[in-house]
Amino acid sequence: MVLHHQRIRLYRWKKYYKYKSKTAIYDQLRQIRLWQDGKKHITAIDALEQYHSLFGKSGMKFISNSEGIFNIFQGFKYMQLDEVDQTKIEQFLGLIKDTIAANDELIYEYLLNWFSIIVQNIGKKTETSIILQGLQGIGKNVFTNVLCELLAGYSSKNITDIDDFVGKFNTAIENKMLAIANEMKNF
Numbered sequence: 001m002v003l004h005h006q007r008i009r010l011y012r013w014k015k016y017y018k019y020k021s022k023t024a025i026y027d028q029l030r031q032i033r034l035w036q037d038g039k040k041h042i043t044a045i046d047a048l049e050q051y052h053s054l055f056g057k058s059g060m061k062f063i064s065n066s067e068g069i070f071n072i073f074q075g076f077k078y079m080q081l082d083e084v085d086q087t088k089i090e091q092f093l094g095l096i097k098d099t100i101a102a103n104d105e106l107i108y109e110y111l112l113n114w115f116s117i118i119v120q121n122i123g124k125k126t127e128t129s130i131i132l133q134g135l136q137g138i139g140k141n142v143f144t145n146v147l148c149e150l151l152a153g154y155s156s157k158n159i160t161d162i163d164d165f166v167g168k169f170n171t172a173i174e175n176k177m178l179a180i181a182n183e184m185k186n187f
Contacts, residue, residue, distance in 0.1 A: 063123035072175050077152040099139045144180045151177050158182045
């Protein structure tokens with residue numbers, strides 16, 4: 001019975017996903033007319049050949065200046081502002097200063113600079129970890145959730161399993177600029 005189900009699954013897969021040779025694909029692309037340039041029809045294959053570097057990549061990196069490498073980093077969710085309305089961020093800065101840094105100016109400045117380094121040096125590692133310890137409900141998660149939202153798509157928040165960091169399959173931190181371990185389970 002199991003073999004029968006496997007055959008059905010394989011048949012369904014073949015039905016929807018058929019392999020085509022490169023020649024067959026190129027023949028189909030030659031038939032797709034995109035626009036006309038004078039008397040010549042520009043086809044999909046013409047566009048592919050002209051802009052091949054946009055379609056073909058030789059590798060992937062989080063960030064690279066090489067045209068042949070696909071950049072995983074595609075920019076931040078939020079745009080940088082020319083001017084900052086201080087009233088909109090003073091409550092968050094107050095949380096950092098009063099609660100996270102415990103009113104220590106040196107720690108407060110360090111935290112701001114630490115996060116600035118992450119945002120301004122994309123793909124570079126700070127080689128530091130910030131450990132937040134304190135009573136439940138004082139705002140540690142509020143702080144880390146805002147940082148993760150600012151780095152949306154390139155952050156992992158609320159990781160509770162040590163294997164997500166050091167295990168064989170640690171995709172939770174792959175291509176991330178910030179990862180938050182929260183109440184990590186003992187291993």
